[in-house]
Amino acid sequence: xxxxxxxxxxxxSSLFIFMLASLVMMSQALQNSEIFDRYYSVLLILNGxxxxxxxxxxxxxxxxxxxxxxxxxxxxxxxxxxxxxxxxLSVTPVLIVYYFSLDFLHRGxxxxxxxxxxxxxxxxxxxxxxALDVRMRxxxxxTEKIAEELNESNDAELPFDVDQIRERSSxxxxxxxxxxxxxxxxxxxxxxxxxxxTPGKTILLQLLQGxxxxxxxxxxxxxxxxxxxxxxxxxxxxxxxxxxxVLFPISERMNQLAESVQSxxxxxxxxxxxxxxxKVSFIxxxxxxxxxxxxxxxxxxxxxxxxxxxxxxxxAEGTKAIAEGDYxxxxxxxxxxxxxxxxxxxxxxxxxxxxARDSVKQSQQxxxxxRNFLETVLSRLSSGVxxxxxxxxxxxxxxxANQILHVDVEALEQKDMATIIKEFPYLTDxxxxxxxxxxxxxxxxxxxxxxxxxxxxLILMINGxxxxxxxxxxxxxxxxxxxxxxxxxxxRDAAWSEMARRLAHEIKNPLTPIQLAxxxxxxxxxxxxNAADADMLDRMxxxxxQQVDTMxxxxxxxxxxxxxxxxxxxxxxxxxxxxxxxDLFSNMDNENEIEVDIDPNLPxxxxxxxxxxxxxxxxxxNAIDANAMGEENQLTISAKAINIDNHHMVExxxxxxxxxxxxxxxxxxFEPYITTKQKGxxxxxxIVKKIIDEHSGTVWLENNNDNNxxxxxxxxxxxxxxxxxxxxxxx
Amino acid sequence: xxxxxRFSLMSFLTTHIAKTSVLFILLCINxxxxxxxxxxxxxxxxxxxSTYYLNASYExxxxxxxxxxxxxxxxxxxxxxxxxxxxxxxxxxKTISEKKLIYKLEHKPLTENFLTINLLTGLRHSxxxxxxxxxxxxxxxxxxxxxxxLLIGNKTYIARIRAYLDIESLPPPMRPQAYFSPNWDLxxxxxxxxxxx
Numbered sequence: 001x002x003x004x005x006x007x008x009x010x011x012x013s014s015l016f017i018f019m020l021a022s023l024v025m026m027s028q029a030l031q032n033s034e035i036f037d038r039y040y041s042v043l044l045i046l047n048g049x050x051x052x053x054x055x056x057x058x059x060x061x062x063x064x065x066x067x068x069x070x071x072x073x074x075x076x077x078x079x080x081x082x083x084x085x086x087x088x089l090s091v092t093p094v095l096i097v098y099y100f101s102l103d104f105l106h107r108g109x110x111x112x113x114x115x116x117x118x119x120x121x122x123x124x125x126x127x128x129x130x131a132l133d134v135r136m137r138x139x140x141x142x143t144e145k146i147a148e149e150l151n152e153s154n155d156a157e158l159p160f161d162v163d164q165i166r167e168r169s170s171x172x173x174x175x176x177x178x179x180x181x182x183x184x185x186x187x188x189x190x191x192x193x194x195x196x197x198t199p200g201k202t203i204l205l206q207l208l209q210g211x212x213x214x215x216x217x218x219x220x221x222x223x224x225x226x227x228x229x230x231x232x233x234x235x236x237x238x239x240x241x242x243x244x245x246v247l248f249p250i251s252e253r254m255n256q257l258a259e260s261v262q263s264x265x266x267x268x269x270x271x272x273x274x275x276x277x278x279k280v281s282f283i284x285x286x287x288x289x290x291x292x293x294x295x296x297x298x299x300x301x302x303x304x305x306x307x308x309x310x311x312x313x314x315x316a317e318g319t320k321a322i323a324e325g326d327y328x329x330x331x332x333x334x335x336x337x338x339x340x341x342x343x344x345x346x347x348x349x350x351x352x353x354x355x356a357r358d359s360v361k362q363s364q365q366x367x368x369x370x371r372n373f374l375e376t377v378l379s380r381l382s383s384g385v386x387x388x389x390x391x392x393x394x395x396x397x398x399x400x401a402n403q404i405l406h407v408d409v410e411a412l413e414q415k416d417m418a419t420i421i422k423e424f425p426y427l428t429d430x431x432x433x434x435x436x437x438x439x440x441x442x443x444x445x446x447x448x449x450x451x452x453x454x455x456x457x458l459i460l461m462i463n464g465x466x467x468x469x470x471x472x473x474x475x476x477x478x479x480x481x482x483x484x485x486x487x488x489x490x491x492r493d494a495a496w497s498e499m500a501r502r503l504a505h506e507i508k509n510p511l512t513p514i515q516l517a518x519x520x521x522x523x524x525x526x527x528x529x530n531a532a533d534a535d536m537l538d539r540m541x542x543x544x545x546q547q548v549d550t551m552x553x554x555x556x557x558x559x560x561x562x563x564x565x566x567x568x569x570x571x572x573x574x575x576x577x578x579x580x581x582x583d584l585f586s587n588m589d590n591e592n593e594i595e596v597d598i599d600p601n602l603p604x605x606x607x608x609x610x611x612x613x614x615x616x617x618x619x620x621x622n623a624i625d626a627n628a629m630g631e632e633n634q635l636t637i638s639a640k641a642i643n644i645d646n647h648h649m650v651e652x653x654x655x656x657x658x659x660x661x662x663x664x665x666x667x668x669x670f671e672p673y674i675t676t677k678q679k680g681x682x683x684x685x686x687i688v689k690k691i692i693d694e695h696s697g698t699v700w701l702e703n704n705n706d707n708n709x710x711x712x713x714x715x716x717x718x719x720x721x722x723x724x725x726x727x728x729x730x731x
Numbered sequence: 732x733x734x735x736x737r738f739s740l741m742s743f744l745t746t747h748i749a750k751t752s753v754l755f756i757l758l759c760i761n762x763x764x765x766x767x768x769x770x771x772x773x774x775x776x777x778x779x780x781s782t783y784y785l786n787a788s789y790e791x792x793x794x795x796x797x798x799x800x801x802x803x804x805x806x807x808x809x810x811x812x813x814x815x816x817x818x819x820x821x822x823x824x825k826t827i828s829e830k831k832l833i834y835k836l837e838h839k840p841l842t843e844n845f846l847t848i849n850l851l852t853g854l855r856h857s858x859x860x861x862x863x864x865x866x867x868x869x870x871x872x873x874x875x876x877x878x879x880x881l882l883i884g885n886k887t888y889i890a891r892i893r894a895y896l897d898i899e900s901l902p903p904p905m906r907p908q909a910y911f912s913p914n915w916d917l918x919x920x921x922x923x924x925x926x927x928x
Binding site: 037038040041044125128129200201202203215216217218219224258261262265266267269270272273274277278280281284 | 799800802803804805839840841842844846855857858859860863899902903904905906907908910
């Protein structure tokens with residue numbers, strides 16, 4: 001139970017107790033309770049205010065309920081139904097009781113009054129008067145005798161006579177006065193009374209008219225007294241007229257009876273007078289009780305309905321929150337009853353769902369994290385990775401796959417292998433290799449294939465593995481492949497270099513003794529031999545010496561290929577080297593026409609000038625040799641700046657008009673000892689390839705589009721690009 | 732039967748509400764029509780033996796309804812309320828002394844007398860008729876008010892008096908009606924006069 005609810009309950013309970021107490025006090029006040037009598041009006045106002053407060057509380061609750069109902073807040077319909085039900089159940093019996101109570105009230109109050117009782121009271125009062133009248137008449141006679149007696153008394157003796165007569169007549173007080181009310185002499189049985197009680201003006205006026213007065217009276221907090229006033233018979237004209245007043249006590253019993261009759265009479269008269277007002281007052285109290293009960297019941301109905309519907313409302317809201325994905329909802333447990341058990345179970349359920357959700361979320365995060373990790377790893381892998389699902393459709397690939405296969409593999413996702421092969425026929429070998437291995441149902445496999453691409457043959461090492469799902473069944477296949485063309489070429493180059501080095505070392509050493517031996521043979525025996533033998537020796541030794549020279553040249557070429565001289569990078573203007581080469585070959589060979597086309601904004605490059613000069617010399621030599629095999633002797637050297645994937649490069653093309661290159665050997669020509677020429681060591685292009693590799697460039701051969709000759713293409717990084725490349729190489 | 736009860740209950744409530752409404756309207760009309768005759772006629776304050784005393788007389792007549800109630804045994808309390816107030820410029824006047832003279836008026840059916848009881852002293856006086864009783868009440872003689880020391884020389888004081896029938900002295904059932912009935916509005920306005928040392 002929250003603080004607001006406690007406060008409302010406290011206010012409601014306080015108001016209830018206050019009004020109940022107030023109504024009880026009002027009821028007591030109507031029954032002449034002295035304590036509450038004084039506060040009757042205040043209690044009436046307070047009760048009115050209490051009722052107004054209850055009405056305000058009910059109206060506020062009603063307004064709130066209507067607002068909730070209009071806004072279709074969860075639980076409002078239930079609250080409305082419960083309020084109506086509770087109100088009807090509680091108000092109906094109260095109204096019935098009220099109706100009958102009013103009826104009984106009227107009948108009850110009316111039954112208090114009866115004409116016979118009233119008559120009896122009137123009669124008893126009259127009887128009391130009559131009983132006193134007898135005594136009063138006797139006392140009047142006595143008083144008149146006293147008056148006569150006092151009339152004869154001497155003024156000097158009057159005080160004594162008055163006192164004596166009073167004692168004798170058992171009067172309470174005897175006073176002799178003038179007709180104007182001036183006291184002449186007085187005697188009282190009450191020694192504390194200093195001043196005698198004098199008759200009023202009305203009595204004096206009555207005496208002035210010659211009549212005696214007799215009546216019942218109450219004097220100075222005493223019991224009833226009989227006051228008798230009579231004129232003294234006047235004889236002397238000069239003497240002022242006098243009157244005597246005698247106050248006679250009434251017996252105690254008579255007093256009690258008279259007072260009792262009078263009290264009963266007054267009470268009955270009062271009740272009779274208040275008859276209608278009493279009815280109104282009782283109706284007011286009854287109506288207050290009715291309204292108080294009704295309003296309290298209605299307010300309690302609101303409170304109870306709200307309290308009862310609160311857990312249901314909370315449950316509904318909690319369920320809604322869970323449906324919206326908020327599992328943090330915790331409902332206050334209303335108590336230990338069934339609703340409390342339900343809410344408690346709901347909280348347990350929410351806890352478990354929340355824990356499960358958190359667990360799933362954590363798993364998802366971990367999975368996502370692992371996926372991101374894998375994505376990152378895959379994207380940074382130099383190996384190409386592609387994943388097929390169990391139906392053979394491509395599901396996933398990385399960037400390296402694009403680069404190796406020269407295809408946007410990502411665009412091929414959700415396509416099967418047959419479709420991909422149709423789009424890219426040159427990938428047939430690649431996918432057939434994968435397909436055959438998958439069909440063989442191998443868990444892991446490894447195979448090397450060679451793909452013929454536009455830029456030459458690609459050697460791929462393909463690794464495959466079957467992905468097993470959580471159900472133990474095949475869920476897909478992962479293919480990892482590497483382009484090992486460069487690796488194999490590198491290995492081959494290294495092997496060739498080693499072989500060349502060993503060959504040079506092993507062969508070069510015996511060549512000089514062979515040559516020396518041949519020269520020595522010639523020198524020693526040529527002069528001593530006959531002409532025919534000398535001629536034969538001369539030809540043979542010449543052949544030996546000539547072939548040894550040739551072998552020496554070949555060995556030197558091997559040595560040059562194997563040797564890795566120091567790389568001296570510097571800024572180079574390629575146009576100078578190109579023009580220098582053109583001039584050299586133009587002077588050496590007038591048959592070839594060398595055309596040069598150089599971009600005027602050709603950027604600088606970083607490189608070793610000597611090595612690059614050798615590159616151009618080798619390429620031009622090859623081109624001239626190729627032209628020699630063709631019909632035309634046209635040579636073109638072009639150089640221009642290009643941008644490939646934001647990499648600034650310089651492209652040099654050396655184009656000849658020779659017979660071109662067969663497709664089978666186009667990629668092998670850069671390998672040592674591969675040549676299409678009659679002469680040559682087969683190392684020229686291998687050395688070119690090696691130098692260009694050292695400059696982080698690329699070189700390849702391609703046939704011209706017009707099928708007229710071939711073209712050697714060299715790409716070298718431009719200055720800024722080459723600085724970065726060089727730095728990375730140094731690093 | 733059920734229908735009859737409903738009808739009866741509804742008609743009963745309707746009748747009751749209608750009656751109460753009519754009674755209230757009549758009371759309001761009557762209230763505006765009846766003139767209250769209670770008023771202070773004369774006052775006289777005098778100093779005797781360092782004490783101020785008051786002589787006063789006021790008009791006070793019972794309405795027919797009040798007389799009828801008196802004859803039916805209802806007793807009244809009639810108050811003469813005196814206040815001495817210090818006049819202040821910036822604040823409300825401050826009551827520094829107040830006295831009340833309260834008489835209870837009763838009718839005695841046995842003797843057909845009217846009894847006045849001074850509720851402060853307990854002294855009773857019996858009167859042959861109502862006029863005599865009211866005359867006794869209406870004339871205030873030598874009512875001790877306050878000591879001479881209470882008045883400070885340079886201050887201005889307001890003495891005021893009013894007389895009224897205390898409705899709260901009536902039996903509780905009569906009070907709600909009496910508060911709204913001119914028959915029971917037997918109170919005078921405040922009669923004020925300046926008082927200096």
